[in-house]
Structure formats: structure tokens, C-alpha cells
Amino acid sequence: RSYGGKLIARHEGDNWWTLFNKRTGMKMVINLNVEDTPMLERLNRPQLVDLKLTNFCPYECSFCYQGSTTQGKDSERRDIYSILRALADLEVFEVAIGGGEPTLSLHFVETMEQCADLGIVPNFTTKNLGWLQSRAAIKAIQNSCGAFAYSAVSCNDIRGLDAVLPEELVRQATINIPMGAHADGIEQMLHICHDLGYTVTLLGYKTTGRGGDVVPVPYQDWMEKIIKLRDNGHCPTIGVDTVMLDQAKVLGINIPSWISTPSEGTASMYIDAVQMKAGASSFVEEEKMVHLPKGQHGRRMIEKEDIQKIWSEL
Incomplete structure (x- = not known):
């Protein structure tokens, strides 16, 4: 309703x-x-679906838990629409579009517009600023997108976004900070986000993909730094992902259950539109991913019952 x-x-x-x-x-x-x-404890269908649009990425970050490269493939147009239609029929609220670098997918703008047409709110994450030169992309984001998150590992990254972000997109912009991969001090980065007016999501370090080959920067004292910034009046609005929540429990940090999701696969799931696989999260082990069904002659026509079945088995 x-x-x-x-x-x-x-x-x-x-x-x-x-x-x-x-x-x-x-x-x-x-x-x-x-x-x-x-x-x-668990919803009977997902509220949100993380959707991998492409495995292509020119940045090849050493800590990338997706293992995306310049050789990564794009998804197929018909598969994307088939998935989105099934999610709409399942009454999924939001899609978080990722990759790879989703803004470099051939289907980026069209996917956002299709989401909006189907009644789904699209969001996306990016490290690319080149799409800001595309009026088509800016218009699609203004008209269709809920929010987008810019991945920043340094203070210069944050300032770089702020220098080129059009005024009409400021409301939709947030900052993602991958903890353990940040080049500058987390306290300094959060301070700048506060001063520039950005909300922040802290992402726990993930060891899948290339993430397992890198020793992350220690960040066990993140809560102490947040409290210090809050007390000094320089703390932005902050959210955390489920990995950070799990790490908080290990550190003895109490985050009330009524404002958090206990684990992946309880309110959200992941769909890889490139390989046509699904799982509880985008960083789940490969052996725990399941294939989406194929239709006749290899054409994949996904129905809401297919997604519902996978969801019930996660």
C-alpha cells in the first residue's frame, strides 16, 4: 500500500x-x-537487494572484496530487467546498485530509470566522478535515485567530490568509508564530512576477493574517535554496515537491536547480475552463492517465486 x-x-x-x-x-x-x-528475527522477503551491475572497474583497489578488474564483464540488459521485474513483483523497496564500478556499466542510467518505473528506489555506490559530466546521468539520478554513496579512502577524496558535485545532487550524496583501507585518519575524515555536511557509512573490512591479500589498517578504536568528535561538536551523522556491527559486538560496544539489522540475509540479499547468482551478501563465500534459474534456450526469465525460494533457503 x-x-x-x-x-x-x-x-x-x-x-x-x-x-x-x-x-x-x-x-x-x-x-x-x-x-x-x-x-x-527475519522478514519473509527482502526489503533491499544489492545488485551487481558489472565486474568492470578501472581502479583495481588492492582491498576490493569483489576482485573487480579492467577485464571484468558487464551484465546483460535482458537479465537486469528480468531481475528488477521479479523484485518489483516481490515488493522489494530498494536496490543498491554496485559493481565493479556501476557508473561505467552500459546499463547504468537505464537500470535506474527501470527501477523507478517499477516502483523500486535505486541507490548506487561509486568511486568514479566522470559520470558527473553526463547530463543524462544527472537527470536520471535527480528523478529516480534515492541516494548515492561515494567511496572515499582519504580527505582529498572527500574534498574532490565536494569540489565537483552539482548543487542539485548534494541532498542525495553520502560518503562510504571502507574501514581498514583508509589512507588518512578516520577522525580527520569524519571531521571533514561533518564540516561539508555529508552523512557517512562506515564499512567493515571484508576479506573476500583481494581483501584477503591485504593487511587492513587497524581501526579498533573507531567508537572512541566518534565519541570524541561528538563531544567536540564535529561528528557527522553516521551509519554502519553489518560487518561493523559484528565487530562492535566483539569489542563490547552495545548497539541497540531496534536500530540495527542483526546479520546479512535477514532484511536484504545480494544478486550478481553478471554471473546470475544470488546469496545473503556481496561478500559471502563463493560456495554459498546459488545460481539463478535459466529459461528456455538459455534466456533467464526470473520470476518472483525464484527469488522467494532463494530467500527462504538463505
């Missing part, structure tokens, strides 16, 4: 509902039963 086009309510079974704000991306799972009810 949609209320005014921005707020969506999705029934999760029994008295459970998910409320989703298409403008802000905020999601809330609620129970209409007035009695005390245990927290819902």
Missing part, C-alpha cells in the same frame, strides 16, 4: 508491517499487536 507516493506499508505476515519512506530511505518494522511481542 502506498500513502501519497512517498510512504509505503508492506504486510509481513500476522500483525507485522514494514513502513518505508521512499524519500529518506528510512524503514521501520512494527507490530500492531498491543501485547508484548518478540522482535521479528
Whole structure:
């Protein structure tokens, strides 16, 4: 059900509902039963799907957990639309488009527009700034995209984005900081994000792909640095991924369950549109990925039942 086009309510079974704000991306799972009810541990279908659009990337970062290279392949157009149509039928709220470098995919702009046409909010991550020279890309992001995250490993990365970002896209821009791969001090990077007005997501270091070949920069004291910045009035709005949540538990940091997702595969999943595989997350071990079904003559026509079956088995 949609209320005014921005707020969506999705029934999760029994008295459970998910409320989703298409403008802000905020999601809330609620129970209409007035009695005390245990927290819902897993949704009956994903709220969000991470979608790999391409395995091509010119940056070849040493810590890339996807192992993307300049030899990486793009996805096929028909496969992308088939996946998106199935996700729309399953009432998935959001798609997080990644890669590789998604903005260099031949299907980047079209994929965002297709998401919007199907009622799905597209978001994407990027390390590329070249797409800012494309009016078609800027228009598609303005009209269709919920938010995009720029991957930054240094203060200069953040300043570089800010120097070229058009005013009309400022609201949709956020900063991703891959912890363990940052070249500058995390405190300094967060301070700059605060001063420039960017929200931040801290991404825990991942050891799949090329990530296992690199010794990450230690960052066990991240919470202490955040608290120091907060106390000094220089802390931006910060989110963390599930890897950071798991690491926080090991460090004895208490993050309330009502504002966090406990693990991958409970509210989101991953689909690799290049290899046509799916799994609980984009950094799950290869042997835990499952193939999406193929239709006649090798054409892959994905149905919502296919995604639902994979989701139920994660």
C-alpha cells in the first residue's frame, strides 16, 4: 500500500508491517499487536537487494572484496530487467546498485530509470566522478535515485567530490568509508564530512576477493574517535554496515537491536547480475552463492517465486 507516493506499508505476515519512506530511505518494522511481542528475527522477503551491475572497474583497489578488474564483464540488459521485474513483483523497496564500478556499466542510467518505473528506489555506490559530466546521468539520478554513496579512502577524496558535485545532487550524496583501507585518519575524515555536511557509512573490512591479500589498517578504536568528535561538536551523522556491527559486538560496544539489522540475509540479499547468482551478501563465500534459474534456450526469465525460494533457503 502506498500513502501519497512517498510512504509505503508492506504486510509481513500476522500483525507485522514494514513502513518505508521512499524519500529518506528510512524503514521501520512494527507490530500492531498491543501485547508484548518478540522482535521479528527475519522478514519473509527482502526489503533491499544489492545488485551487481558489472565486474568492470578501472581502479583495481588492492582491498576490493569483489576482485573487480579492467577485464571484468558487464551484465546483460535482458537479465537486469528480468531481475528488477521479479523484485518489483516481490515488493522489494530498494536496490543498491554496485559493481565493479556501476557508473561505467552500459546499463547504468537505464537500470535506474527501470527501477523507478517499477516502483523500486535505486541507490548506487561509486568511486568514479566522470559520470558527473553526463547530463543524462544527472537527470536520471535527480528523478529516480534515492541516494548515492561515494567511496572515499582519504580527505582529498572527500574534498574532490565536494569540489565537483552539482548543487542539485548534494541532498542525495553520502560518503562510504571502507574501514581498514583508509589512507588518512578516520577522525580527520569524519571531521571533514561533518564540516561539508555529508552523512557517512562506515564499512567493515571484508576479506573476500583481494581483501584477503591485504593487511587492513587497524581501526579498533573507531567508537572512541566518534565519541570524541561528538563531544567536540564535529561528528557527522553516521551509519554502519553489518560487518561493523559484528565487530562492535566483539569489542563490547552495545548497539541497540531496534536500530540495527542483526546479520546479512535477514532484511536484504545480494544478486550478481553478471554471473546470475544470488546469496545473503556481496561478500559471502563463493560456495554459498546459488545460481539463478535459466529459461528456455538459455534466456533467464526470473520470476518472483525464484527469488522467494532463494530467500527462504538463505
